Amino acid sequence: MVGGAVRDALLGLPVNDHDWVVVGATPERMAEAGYLPVGKDFPVFLHPKTKEEYALARTERKSAPGYRGFTVHAEPGVTLEEDLARRDLTINAIAQDGKGRLIDPYNGQQDLKQRVLRHVTDAFREDPVRILRVARFAARFADFSIAPETKKLMREMVAAGEVDALVAERVWQELARGLMEATPSRMFEVLRECGALEKLLPEVARLWGVPQRADYHPEVDTGVHLMMVLDMSARLAAPLAARFACLTHDLGKGTTPADVLPRHIGHEERSARLLKDVCKRLRVPTDCRELAGVVAREHGNIHRSGEFNAAAVVRLLERCDAFRKPQRFGEVVLACECDARGRLGMQEKDYPQGRRLAGALAAAQAVATDLIAAQEQLAGAAGPKIGEIIQQARIAAVAAALDQQG
Numbered sequence: 001m002v003g004g005a006v007r008d009a010l011l012g013l014p015v016n017d018h019d020w021v022v023v024g025a026t027p028e029r030m031a032e033a034g035y036l037p038v039g040k041d042f043p044v045f046l047h048p049k050t051k052e053e054y055a056l057a058r059t060e061r062k063s064a065p066g067y068r069g070f071t072v073h074a075e076p077g078v079t080l081e082e083d084l085a086r087r088d089l090t091i092n093a094i095a096q097d098g099k100g101r102l103i104d105p106y107n108g109q110q111d112l113k114q115r116v117l118r119h120v121t122d123a124f125r126e127d128p129v130r131i132l133r134v135a136r137f138a139a140r141f142a143d144f145s146i147a148p149e150t151k152k153l154m155r156e157m158v159a160a161g162e163v164d165a166l167v168a169e170r171v172w173q174e175l176a177r178g179l180m181e182a183t184p185s186r187m188f189e190v191l192r193e194c195g196a197l198e199k200l201l202p203e204v205a206r207l208w209g210v211p212q213r214a215d216y217h218p219e220v221d222t223g224v225h226l227m228m229v230l231d232m233s234a235r236l237a238a239p240l241a242a243r244f245a246c247l248t249h250d251l252g253k254g255t256t257p258a259d260v261l262p263r264h265i266g267h268e269e270r271s272a273r274l275l276k277d278v279c280k281r282l283r284v285p286t287d288c289r290e291l292a293g294v295v296a297r298e299h300g301n302i303h304r305s306g307e308f309n310a311a312a313v314v315r316l317l318e319r320c321d322a323f324r325k326p327q328r329f330g331e332v333v334l335a336c337e338c339d340a341r342g343r344l345g346m347q348e349k350d351y352p353q354g355r356r357l358a359g360a361l362a363a364a365q366a367v368a369t370d371l372i373a374a375q376e377q378l379a380g381a382a383g384p385k386i387g388e389i390i391q392q393a394r395i396a397a398v399a400a401a402l403d404q405q406g
Helices: 005-012 027-032 080-085 106-114 122-126 129-140 148-159 169-177 182-195 196-200 222-235 241-247 251-255 268-280 285-307 310-318 328-343 352-365 371-380 382-403
Strands: 019-022 044-046 053-056 059-062 070-073
Touching: 005 106, 005 129, 005 251, 005 371, 019 027, 027 044, 027 053, 027 129, 044 070, 044 352, 059 080, 122 148, 129 169, 129 182, 129 196, 148 182, 169 182, 169 241, 169 268, 182 222, 196 352, 222 241, 222 328, 241 268, 251 328, 268 285, 285 310, 310 382, 328 352, 352 382, 371 382
Parallel strands: 019 053
Antiparallel strands: 044 053, 059 070
């Protein structure tokens, strides 16, 4: 048994998946024993009963730029120690045999005790995905530091252009996993420190040092605010799409003209435009892209919605497509709550806008739109006129609900 299962067991964390390395075998012998081949780039098999992954011990040699540029060598003569040497971090390079004995040639147990993320060998530099993985593990294990020599190596890799060879799908995969960790801010802080963030997400990297009005943002710095919002999204257990929206909601503040600062007039629309470029470049899934677009455009209005009358609230709900996608609207409002509470001294502040909008949406949804449409059609009304009548009915319902809320 190798990798995360061994690491998490030693840390006293739950172990859900097990990965296994098989030494001294061939693909033919694995197939004869009933294991199902699934690996495309190297020999990986599924156990016929447990469906856990069993990989043949292998070594890798760099043959081209990027994370795919490897020649894999998987032969019966490859030792366990050689297989462990190609892994990213010492804490992931510990193995355990069938009798429970630990094989730890790279002192991973010591780094676990000392709470250190350290690369195994200089072969780390051959795979730029490892920069993202270190950043992700920093977000998962918030009390771990990164070894100075590993930080230095990551900076050298970025300077050598290795990050430029990463494909969009792999970058998104690691970013998405990092966003879902316990302290997502650390992923972006680590990427920023080694220079990778500027390469991968320059729209996010340039937010540090951009001032905001202190009466709204006591933390002032937009980058600092962004990290606080991300960690609030983890605290409130937001789903991935909402966390991605938190990451991208203020991109426009990085393009505010210097003579306007610390105000950011119109940053919402600029954020939405920049978001489109980010999503296209990283091939962000549709659900994340669409929810983030709504948050980028409307977060200011949602914050101010406590001052809106019923007609303005209904128009906001329409712009957010809340009637067709009420669950998504709930996640939009959650992302806005993370934004509101991701500020210095405001982490425990209530967000009544969420309750007010939820009540308004419920009241508007209770309007019998099908019945109204049928009645108006019988009376000879056309489509646009029916739409206006339905909107007025929703406004009346929302007005009554808001009066009840007080």
